[in-house]
Amino acid sequence: MDLDTDIGELDDLLQAQYSLSPGQRRSMAQIGVLAPESGGISTDGFGEEGGEYLTSLIKGIRGPIVSRWSSILLRRVLLSKVDSPANVNPADWVAARAWQLLRMGEAEAARSLVLKVDGDNFTPRLYEVAMQAHLATADPAGICPYVPGGLRASDAPTWIMFRPICASLRGEQTAATSLLRAARRDKVATGIDYLLAEKTIGAGFDGRRAVTIKWEEVENFNNWRYGLGNATGVEPPDRLYALAGNHVQGWRVSAPMLAINSRLDAADTASALGVLSNRAMVDLYSAAYDDPDVSDDWKAQASMLRQAYTSGTSNERIQAMKALWNRSNNSLKSYSATILTARAAARIPAAEELVEDVSALLASMLSAGLDRNAARWGKIVEDGSDGWALLAVGAPENTVAVDYGALDDFGDQDETDGQLRSKLLLAAVAGLGRADTEAVADFASDLELDLNRSSRWTKAIQSASRRGQVGTVAVLAAVGMQGRNWRDMSPLHLFHVTQTLTRVGLEAEARMIAAEALSRT
Structure with missing residues (x-):
């Protein structure tokens, strides 16, 4: 079967099954998620600065940001509904902001920003970022509406491999099988990447595919492996996570399909990055306290946190906090513990003896x-x-x-x-x-x-x-x-x-x- 022909035949199937009248289409003049009343900055928060300058500034954040609070502020700013600057396509402006959010570990935030742009306004760069944002949130189905446009904008293998995946998710198993065979013949993807695509196809309606994923011989981490692995219940092992940047721990801790043990393993890094708040951390530990599948070590820490909040005297609560603060010599884990106990510390009355x-x-x-x-x-x-x-x-x-x-x-x-x-x-x-x-x-x-x-x-x-x-x-x-x-x-x-x-x-x-x-x- 000719792959180009298959792509053309599936275009209609993969297009969104609705259309928007001109009056219903969203404006590109202002794009964002947060309004000032919900934590965003004002629409003119970037003043009259040109788009080329602003995007270059955002691209200039190449390394990690040392301050958790600076990251939290930057997240709010990048998510804010602001005027689209001059001298840059508004979709590319969104892409720059969403890409930086991904690099900060803010996968859900990046995806929410991408979704504020109607598909017919996408640029090649925004297609690329949209793909990565949905992989970072382990949401392969969310990529499907963008596949036709993505293929027109790019010849990246990921777009080609999403043809059979999306056909399967729509219940078109015959087309999915044909496209997958063509991709295998053309060696669009090989090894673990091909097998993950096949496993994702098996998760589609009436998929009927049993694919075993073995991570033992896999030596590298990439977003494809993270996204499709977690989406199909075969999470990458810790040794592969160790090869990824810290931002992936932010994606991991926010992934609802993962076991609490895995999310707890990512919580220290994610909280230090600013992805996880004190309340979110306490909620995660509270869930661990009641989960029979959580490891004994995490159970013990959840119990210690409970004591920090509920023990009788101030000294008893402080001792529980100290046990958490001193649980590791790692400075990041130590700082994470201070975030975890913040509201417990706030409940201690000010007293000279302390x-x-x-x-x-x-x-x-x-x-x-x-x-x-x-x-x-x-x-x-x-x-x-x-x-x-x-x-x-x-x-x-x-x-x-x-x-x-x-x-x-x-x-x-x-x-x-x-x-x-x-x-x-x-x-x-x-x-x-x-x-x-x-x-x-x-x-x-x-x-x-x-x-x-x-x-x-x-x-x-x-x-x-x-x-x-x-x-x-x-x-x-x-x-x-x-x-x-x-x-x-x-x-x-x-x-x-x-x-x-x-x-x-x-x-x-x-x-x-x-x-x-x-x-x-």
Whole structure:
């Protein structure tokens, strides 16, 4: 059977079975998921910036973002319903935003954004991103409406292999078999990739195919293997996940078809990335507590979390939290545990006798944005202590005094290389405007830190903030906060991030980024 002929014959079958009148088609002038009242930025959040510049900024986020809170802010901005900029096709603008969301581990968010564009407005790039977004959410059926257009836009093997898959999902098993044979003959896909396609076809209506998937000899991870494997109940093994970037753990933790054990294995990374909130983590652990199939280790941790929330005395609850905080020497898992216990920490009443644990409790609260709960400890913390520093940058108001003496005391206790924590603290209090000019200048002199240096990036983010471009500032903040960990973070960048976010009305986000900087260094 000629493959080109088969594709043509199936076009009508795979096209959506409805059409929209011109009046019902969605506008390309503004595209997004979140309105301002639901957490998005204003429609003019990128001002008059050109599309080529904005897409280049987004593409400039090539590495991981060190700050969880910066990632959370960037997700909101990329999902916001905003004016489509000039000098770029609106569909390509959506594709750039959705692709970055995928790289951040936000598979569901990426797919929801792609779905805001009508199929007849797709570009080759948006077809490509749509494919990846649906694979990342293990949703092969969702790709089917795009297959005809995808094949016209690209000769990628994935589109060809989706012909028989989609025919099967529509109950057209004869056509599916013919197309699959043609793909095998032409070696469009081979090995595990071909077998996963065949297994997906077997999952279609009246599929009647029994395909065994063996991962033992598979050496590489790709989105096809992730998406079709999870969609058909044959999840890739942990050794293949280990070959993938951390963003895949964000996809994994959000996949409802996976066992809770698997999702828990991904939860630490996903929460540190900002994909998983405190509430979502607690819900996941609560489900694990009641699931008979969950491993004993996860059961024990779920039980410990329950104690952190429900044990009788403050000390008993803090001991349970400490057991979770100290469950691993891995810094990522340790930080994830602080997010997990945030609301348990917020329920501890401020008391002098708990002063030794105050910095850890505050770090936990602020990891989930519980700043008002944290502020209750303002009269308990000692000037110059870790707890004082967290409140100096994280509290919603000037809860503690920030003067040269307290800054100097903090610096005297700082044992990080190059006094990095002191430099980050100075950058944050200066950016947030929480210390007077003289105190900032004196402490900067002690640390030999020059906050007046400039670069192309500092000029760009300052210029965008002066124009009130919330979206541009948030994207530039993410550009400036790339790195493997907080040791890669420049204090100068933190100063400009906190200052510009505050200027455009995102002071709360600036404070949480600053508190995170101190908690994670």
